[in-house]
Amino acid sequence: MDEKEFSNIYAIPANYTDSGKLLGGMLESRNTIETCFLLLLAGYPQLVLLPATAAVKVVVMTVTLLPLAVVGLMGIGGDSLMQYAAHVAMFFTRRRKLHYRRVGYRYERSKTKAPAGRRRPKQRNP
Numbered sequence: 001m002d003e004k005e006f007s008n009i010y011a012i013p014a015n016y017t018d019s020g021k022l023l024g025g026m027l028e029s030r031n032t033i034e035t036c037f038l039l040l041l042a043g044y045p046q047l048v049l050l051p052a053t054a055a056v057k058v059v060v061m062t063v064t065l066l067p068l069a070v071v072g073l074m075g076i077g078g079d080s081l082m083q084y085a086a087h088v089a090m091f092f093t094r095r096r097k098l099h100y101r102r103v104g105y106r107y108e109r110s111k112t113k114a115p116a117g118r119r120r121p122k123q124r125n126p
Contacts, residue, residue: 027073031080035072038081039065 021028046061076084101107 028075028080031073031075034080034082035069038072039069042068 022032043061043065046064047057050057050060052060072081075081079087
């Protein structure tokens with residue numbers, strides 16, 4: 001009998017996990033929404049309140065908003081900006097300060113409490 005060889009290895013397309021992304025898997029939807037909100041929040045005051053000509057406003061907005069949009073769309077460390085801000089806030093609220101005794105360092109003894117075995121002799125007043 002002639003056995004047919006078959007393979008159960010399947011090719012997984014590169015965009016298999018890109019279901020929740022925009023523009024063909026390039027942008028995550030969470031990052032895009034946060035970036036739009038951030039650009040509106042930062043761009044509206046520049047557009048309305050900046051007392052300058054239209055050309056100056058375009059230059060200022062290009063210099064400030066374009067890098068902000070790129071950072072917002074990319075995120076920081078794989079997280080969106082709000083996730084990163086939450087991680088930073090949680091770090092500062094939950095951090096601990098560790099105090100270690102230094103090896104080989106002679107600490108001063110406190111003057112209020114002396115060890116139980118050794119007492120200081122009383123000094124006489126002249």
